Amino acid sequence: MTSNHSLEFDSIIVGAGFAGLYQLLRLRRAGFSARVIEAGDNVGGTWYWNRYPGARCDIESLQYQYGFDPDLAREWRWTERYATQPEILRYIEFVADRYDLRRDIQFSTRVTAAHYDDASARWTVHTDRGDAFTCRWLIMATGCLSVPKTPEVPGIDAFEGESYHTGAWPHDGVDFTGKRVAVIGTGSSAIQSIPIIARQAEHLTVFQRTPNFSVPAHNSLLDESQWQEVAARIAELRAEARTTSAGILGIPLNDVSALAVSEEERRREFERRWAIGGFAIGGAFNDIAINLDANETAAEFVRSKIREIVNDPETAEALCPRDYPFGTKRLCVDISYYETFNRPNVKLVSIRDNPIAEITPKGLRLQDGTEYEFDAIVYATGFDAMTGALLRIDIRGRNGLALRDKWEHGPRTYLGLQVAGFPNMFTITGPGSPSVLSNMIVSIEQHVDWVTDCLEYLRERDLAVIEAAPAAEDAWVDHVNQVADLTLYPRANSWYIGANVPGKPRVFMPYIGGVGLYAQKCAEVAANGYEGFLLSPEPALSR
Ligand code: N01
Helix, strand or coil: CCCCCEEEEEEEEECCCHHHHHHHHHHHHCCCCEEEECCCCCCCCHHHHCCCCCCECCCCCCCCCCCCCHHHHHHCCCCECCCEHHHHHHHHHHHHHHCCCHHHEECCCCEEEEEEECCCCEEEEEECCCCEEEEEEEEECCCCCCCECCCCCCCHHHCCCEEEEHHHCCCCCCCCECCEEEEECCCHHHHHHHHHHHHHECEEEEEECCCCCEEECCCCECCHHHHHHHHHCHHHHHHHHCCCCCCCCCCCCCCCCCCCCCHHHHHHHHHHHHHHCHHHHHHCCCCCCCCHHHHHHHHHHHHHHHHHHCCCHHHHHHHCCCCCCCCCCCCEEECCHHHHCCCCCEEEEECCCCCEEEECCCEEEECCCCEEECCEEEECCCECCCCHHHHCCEEECHHHCEHHHHCCCCCCCECCCECCCCCCEEECCCCCCCHHHCCHHHHHHHHHHHHHHHHHHHHHCCEEEEEECHHHHHHHHHHHHHHHHCCCHHHCCCHHHCCCCCCCCCCCCCCCCCHHHHHHHHHHHHHCCCCCEEEEECHHHHC
C-alpha cells in the first residue's frame, strides 16, 4: 500500500521501540498531536528485529521495564531474572495495546528524508511510501543499535547456503538441525546464540576476530516476592536508578582500589561478584575502568575462569582477551558460552591474523587459503552503532545543511539531545548521552521526559524554535571527550568508537560521565531556561 498525502502534526516520532512508544504517550497526554513512523510491521524496535536464538536482555527484567506507571508494573509479571526476547516483545506489545498507541503509528514505513524549512520552522518528513508529513518537532527514536553491519568481504551474495544476520533474524525462526553452521563474530549476539545453535547444529564453527570478556548471567526463574517488591516501588526505584552511574540498581561499588588489597582479598571479591552474575563484577573495585594495572586484575580473573571452564588449553587461550582492557568493549553476559567450546561438535577458529578473504558459494576461505564448507552462515557482526540509523536518513537542517556533512568527522551534539544547525530535532539517547553505557530504558525515560517538558515550556511561552547553540555544543563535545579520555575505554577497538565500521570516524560516541551526573546537568539546563539552547518565537510572529 502506498499513500500520497501531506499531513501535519505537532510532532513526528521516528521509531516504535521503547523510546518512540513512550514519547508518543507523553506527547499525547500533553496535548500534542503526534505520529510515529516505524519500518517494521509491529512495535518493538531492537526487540522486534533481534530474534536470534538465545536473545535476551543483559539487564535484569525488573530493571529493564518502564518505570513511569506503577499500574503497568503491577500488571506485567516477568518470569525470569533476564527476560528473553519473545517475552520483552510481548511486553512492548502489551504496552502498545494498554495505552492504545497503535492508532498513531504508521507501520511498514521507512523515513527516507527529513528537511527543515527555516521560513516556517517546520520539518517535512518523507517516507518510502510517498508520504510527506510536516511537523514542528522531529523526534528521532531510531535506536542506537538498529542498523545491522555485514562484513565487507567479497562473495557474500554468492553463498549458496542460508545466510542470517543476528540483527535481522527471520520471524519464523531457523532450524539448524543436521546442518554445518558458521557463526562469524563473538560479541553479545554471538555469545548468546552460539550455545543454542551448538545444541541444534550437526557442527558449529565459530570465527573469532577478537575474543570478548563474558561473565555468567546465572539466570533463574524470578522470585515472586522480588517481583512484588519492585512492582510496588517502581517509581521510587526508577528515580533512584536515575541517580546511579549506569541506571542500574543493586551493583554497589566497592570503593577501594583493586591494587590496595591483597591478592586473596581481590580474588574473593571477584569470586563473590562472579557468583552473583551479570554486571556485578564491574563494581568490584573503584579503579577498574581508569587504571590499567587495576583493570588487568579483573581481566586476569576472567581469563582464569575461561581456563577453568574450557577443557582444551589451546581453545581456552584463544578465548582469552588480551589486547584491550577489561570492560572497554561491552561486557557480555552469557549462559554457558565458554562451556559450549567443550562440545565435540564446536570448533573455534581465530581469524585475528588470518582474516576471512572471501565468502565462497560453498562456505568461506581464509587469507591463508584454508577453505570451509557450510550449510548456513550466521553473521553476528554487529551494527553501525549510534549514528547509523540517523545518517541513513537524508536529514537536512538550516540552510540545507546535511547531517552527514555536519558529522563527517564524528557526531556532535549538545547533551546528546540536539544538534546545532538542526532546530526542533531531538535525538532520543543520541550520541553524547549515556545511552548504550546505561540501562537504556532509564535513559530513554529521562530523555523523553526532558523533551516533553521542554515542548510544554516552549508552548507556554509561544516559542516555536529550539536549537542547540554552537558554543554549547562545542563545550559539550569537549567535555564528552575529556571524560572519555580519563578512562580506559578509548583504548579498545570497539563499536563505541566506530572501530567496527571501516571508514567511520573514530570518536568515542556515548557520554561516560554517568546517568546521575548527566540527568542532573539536563535538569539544571532546563531549570535555567534551557541554557545553551537558542529559543525563538514563530518566524511569522517575529517579523
Ligand atoms: O555486535 P558486536 P553484537 N570479520 O559489534 C565481529 C547490544 N546487545 O551484535 O570485535 C570478522 O559487539 C566483531 O569482531 P571485532 C550490546 O550493547 C545487547 O554482538 O570487531 N569478525 C565482533 O566479535 C552489544 O555490545 C544484547 O574484532 C567481524 C562481532 O563481529 C551490541 O548490541 C545482546 C567482522 C560483532 O560484535 C552489539 O552486539 C546483543 C569481520 N569483518 C547485543 N566484523 C543484550 O542485551 C565484525 N566482526 C544481551
